Amino acid sequence: MGTNAAPLLTYRDGTLRLSGAAVSVTRTGRTHELACTQDYHNIEVPEALTVPGMNRRRPLIGETSLASYKKNGTLDHHGHGGHHDLGELWPEDHQYNGHHWGMAVDLTACTGCSACVVACQVENNVPVVGRDEVRRKRIMHWLRIDRYYCDNHGEVDVAHQPMMCHHCDHAPCETVCPVLATVHSEEGLNQQTYNRCVGTRYCANNCPYKVRRFNWFEYAREDTLANMMLNPDVTVRSRGVMEKCSFCVQRIEEVRVEAKREGRPIADGDVLPACQQSCPARAIVFGDMNDPESAVSKLIAGGRHYRLLEETNVRPSVGYLGLVRNRQDDEDRTHHG
Amino acid sequence: MASAPAAISGPLILGDKSPGQVTDDVCSALERGPARSWWIAIAISSSMLLLGLITVAYQVLTGIGTWGLNNTVGWAFDITNFVFWIGIGHAGTLISAVLFLFRQKWRTSVNRAAEAMTIFAVICAGIFPLIHMGRPWLAHWMAPYPNTRGPLWINFRSPLVWDFFAISTYFTISLMFWYVGLIPDMATMRDRLTGGWRKKAANFLSLGWNGSFRTWFHYETVYLLLAGLATPLVVSVHTIVSWDFATSVIPGWHTTILPPYFVAGAIFSGMSMVLTLMLIARKTMGLEDYLTKRHVGAMCKLLIATGGMVAIAYATEFVAAMYSNNDYEQFAFINRAKGPLCWSYWIMVSCNVLTPQILWFKWARSNMVVVFVVSILINIGMWFERFVIIVTSLHRDYLPSNWTGYAPTSIEIATLVGSFGLFLTLFLLFCRFVPVIAIAEVKGVLSHGRKSHE
Numbered sequence: 001m002g003t004n005a006a007p008l009l010t011y012r013d014g015t016l017r018l019s020g021a022a023v024s025v026t027r028t029g030r031t032h033e034l035a036c037t038q039d040y041h042n043i044e045v046p047e048a049l050t051v052p053g054m055n056r057r058r059p060l061i062g063e064t065s066l067a068s069y070k071k072n073g074t075l076d077h078h079g080h081g082g083h084h085d086l087g088e089l090w091p092e093d094h095q096y097n098g099h100h101w102g103m104a105v106d107l108t109a110c111t112g113c114s115a116c117v118v119a120c121q122v123e124n125n126v127p128v129v130g131r132d133e134v135r136r137k138r139i140m141h142w143l144r145i146d147r148y149y150c151d152n153h154g155e156v157d158v159a160h161q162p163m164m165c166h167h168c169d170h171a172p173c174e175t176v177c178p179v180l181a182t183v184h185s186e187e188g189l190n191q192q193t194y195n196r197c198v199g200t201r202y203c204a205n206n207c208p209y210k211v212r213r214f215n216w217f218e219y220a221r222e223d224t225l226a227n228m229m230l231n232p233d234v235t236v237r238s239r240g241v242m243e244k245c246s247f248c249v250q251r252i253e254e255v256r257v258e259a260k261r262e263g264r265p266i267a268d269g270d271v272l273p274a275c276q277q278s279c280p281a282r283a284i285v286f287g288d289m290n291d292p293e294s295a296v297s298k299l300i301a302g303g304r305h306y307r308l309l310e311e312t313n314v315r316p317s318v319g320y321l322g323l324v325r326n327r328q329d330d331e332d333r334t335h336h337g
Numbered sequence: 338m339a340s341a342p343a344a345i346s347g348p349l350i351l352g353d354k355s356p357g358q359v360t361d362d363v364c365s366a367l368e369r370g371p372a373r374s375w376w377i378a379i380a381i382s383s384s385m386l387l388l389g390l391i392t393v394a395y396q397v398l399t400g401i402g403t404w405g406l407n408n409t410v411g412w413a414f415d416i417t418n419f420v421f422w423i424g425i426g427h428a429g430t431l432i433s434a435v436l437f438l439f440r441q442k443w444r445t446s447v448n449r450a451a452e453a454m455t456i457f458a459v460i461c462a463g464i465f466p467l468i469h470m471g472r473p474w475l476a477h478w479m480a481p482y483p484n485t486r487g488p489l490w491i492n493f494r495s496p497l498v499w500d501f502f503a504i505s506t507y508f509t510i511s512l513m514f515w516y517v518g519l520i521p522d523m524a525t526m527r528d529r530l531t532g533g534w535r536k537k538a539a540n541f542l543s544l545g546w547n548g549s550f551r552t553w554f555h556y557e558t559v560y561l562l563l564a565g566l567a568t569p570l571v572v573s574v575h576t577i578v579s580w581d582f583a584t585s586v587i588p589g590w591h592t593t594i595l596p597p598y599f600v601a602g603a604i605f606s607g608m609s610m611v612l613t614l615m616l617i618a619r620k621t622m623g624l625e626d627y628l629t630k631r632h633v634g635a636m637c638k639l640l641i642a643t644g645g646m647v648a649i650a651y652a653t654e655f656v657a658a659m660y661s662n663n664d665y666e667q668f669a670f671i672n673r674a675k676g677p678l679c680w681s682y683w684i685m686v687s688c689n690v691l692t693p694q695i696l697w698f699k700w701a702r703s704n705m706v707v708v709f710v711v712s713i714l715i716n717i718g719m720w721f722e723r724f725v726i727i728v729t730s731l732h733r734d735y736l737p738s739n740w741t742g743y744a745p746t747s748i749e750i751a752t753l754v755g756s757f758g759l760f761l762t763l764f765l766l767f768c769r770f771v772p773v774i775a776i777a778e779v780k781g782v783l784s785h786g787r788k789s790h791e
Contacts, residue, residue, distance in 0.1 A: 041738075043737060049675055051659060058736070058737060136405075137408050138402070138407055138408055139408070146738035175494045175495065176494075176496065176497065176584075177492055177495055178491060178495040179479060179491060180489070180492045197471070197472070198471065198476065199401070199470045200470055205411040205731060206585045206586060206587060208736075210409055212408075214408070214411065215471065216406070217399065218400065241472065
């Protein structure tokens with residue numbers, strides 16, 4: 001990891017091969033800190049840090065078995081712990097009369113291949129920060145894949161959960177910014193204004209999903225040829241400002257201009273964020289939640305849809321379609337939390 | 338305490354001093370050249386300050402990435418130091434304003450130094466919100482002023498904006514209060530000095546004070562009004578600072594106990610800092626007759642009281658979290674006590690809850706070494722209290738995928754050292770150039786010329 005593997009390459013039969021080389025492994029006695037983006041893959045909190053009556057398992061992954069899903073059409077294990085919607089304090093305020101952009105991510109379809117992560121990075125000029133910064137937990141990805149392992153009666157269950165800005169309607173980041181550098185659009189986007197940001201990082205602290213990314217140093221460089229790859233539609237951020245997933249706002253605007261030029265409304269599926277476009281499993285669906293006929297609205301109305309950390313009442317615009325596990329004896333197994 | 342108890346607990350100022358002696362005692366220390374120990378002290382403190390200046394310059398030029406922060410822990414030493422220094426300031430306001438309104442006459446020996454401490458602590462505190470920004474050169478955007486960017490207004494919903502108002506108000510009132518209290522003493526200095534820039538400065542700062550009845554009348558009225566204005570600040574400033582955390586959604590921050598908890602903690606930490614400085618000043622400047630064991634004893638009792646409130650707050654937030662039946666909330670508190678950063682929690686509890694209990698004993702309160710050690714331990718404990726609240730809540734929140742650790746870099750530690758350097762340098766300069774005892778006020782509580790009454 002992080003080491004040149006070229007010496008292992010051999011040229012045989014007209015191709016370069018990495019396999020079949022004769023190697024030996026010896027103990028060096030040295031340790032090496034791996035540049036790992038996530039420390040912790042367990043969805044259950046450590047047993048030593050629990051009290052009686054507390055759920056060890058964090059209710060982050062909605063789950064059900066195939067048999068149960070066929071029978072009930074809903075999730076056994078919701079993302080939230082029995083949250084009741086208490087309604088809005090001021091329902092007339094901030095209505096979304098035009099579009100209301102939203103996203104649904106299918107956890108059953110997601111294989112954790114990370115194509116969306118790479119696509120997002122390329123589309124949005126997300127800086128590559130290098131090994132040392134990754135070790136310091138400062139990776140800049142706007143979209144990450146949370147991977148959780150869970151012990152299921154001796155077997156390991158894995159769940160992949162793509163995680164990006166949830167564009168909350170009650171965004172905790174927006175209220176705390178002293179200079180209004182992060183504000184809500186009338187189409188439900190949580191927008192980050194880079195040139196207004198002074199970098200207090202309060203928004204990132206107050207984000208329950210921790211999807212905001214801070215430019216700890218000046219990551220962009222003027223003198224590199226790699227700048228030829230930058231997307232001209234997206235700002236390159238400077239040191240000291242916060243950034244995060246924008247729902248590919250540049251693509252939304254491009255589609256809007258195009259539709260206006262052609263004198264037609266934006267159709268469902270016209271706007272494709274980079275993550276959705278590149279997902280081979282079609283696990284990510286973006287669209288207008290105000291349009292009942294849009295693909296995303298239909299997924300939200302379906303039985304597998306849940307929103308993460310709904311009990312905090314941040315009202316995220318991103319939702320997940322729970323995992324359906326196809327196992328024979330799963331009927332009585334899924335309730336482990 | 339004003340009249341009757343004097344017979345029981347003895348005079349406030351020892352040595353049966355006459356008013357003239359008081360003036361001589363306080364002013365002669367300023368008129369002499371600085372002692373060798375002062376030069377050594379200021380050499381150390383200004384070196385610490387220089388270290389801090391260099392590191393701040395380095396981090397402003399390079400980036401906040403020089404700190405140990407990460408995507409999950411966005412605040413650590415910076416805001417810990419900020420809340421710590423703001424808290425220190427509160428004792429000064431409590432002593433100068435609240436104890437004045439309650440006619441606690443023992444405060445007269447302590448209030449000048451305590452108010453100076455407040456001002457210097459608020460200066461130290463004010464630096465951290467500036468330098469913790471990603472782009473500190475744009476800090477003026479936090480202020481609401483007519484501008485050419487729209488005009489673009491600030492976000493009045495943000496607790497950081499409330500902080501801005503709370504702290505600037507606090508600094509202004511504290512400075513005014515301190516300065517108004519200084520005017521009669523500046524006139525005393527003006528009258529004693531024979532020439533030089535210090536006489537000119539004292540002449541200007543005494544605002545033509547002539548000691549007439551009218552002057553005293555106006556002075557007393559203004560002082561009382563300012564005390565009344567400053568009193569709500571003892572409660573409001575740290576309440577507003579606590580809202581930085583209480584209004585958030587992060588388990589461990591999102592709790593309604595924080596405002597009273599912060600206010601009690603602020604007074605507790607400030608009192609311990611006043612004691613630390615008082616004991617040093619008493620010893621090094623030969624002020625044993627003015628800063629008596631009775632003063633130290635009174636401060637110790639305040640430490641027991643406020644320390645008790647802090648202990649109740651620690652217990653209450655723990656019980657409230659357990660009672661909440663909220664998994665995230667319960668975990669946040671168990672993680673404080675037993676998680677990877679539990680050492681900071683136990684430093685906090687042992688320094689702030691256990692240490693002050695020794696002050697229940699009279700022998701401990703009258704042993705200056707014991708009191709000094711206790712005050713230092715409480716200073717440390719209260720710094721860790723803020724560290725615990727900020728870092729242990731952030732580092733493990735809702736999604737386990739975000740969980741990280743935190744360790745400070747040398748840059749952060751040097752910045753903290755630098756803030757102590759600034760504080761001590763300012764305090765040492767204050768000791769050299771301003772009467773550390775409020776001469777005019779102390780004269781009002783002398784036992785000299787009084788018989789059995791008072």
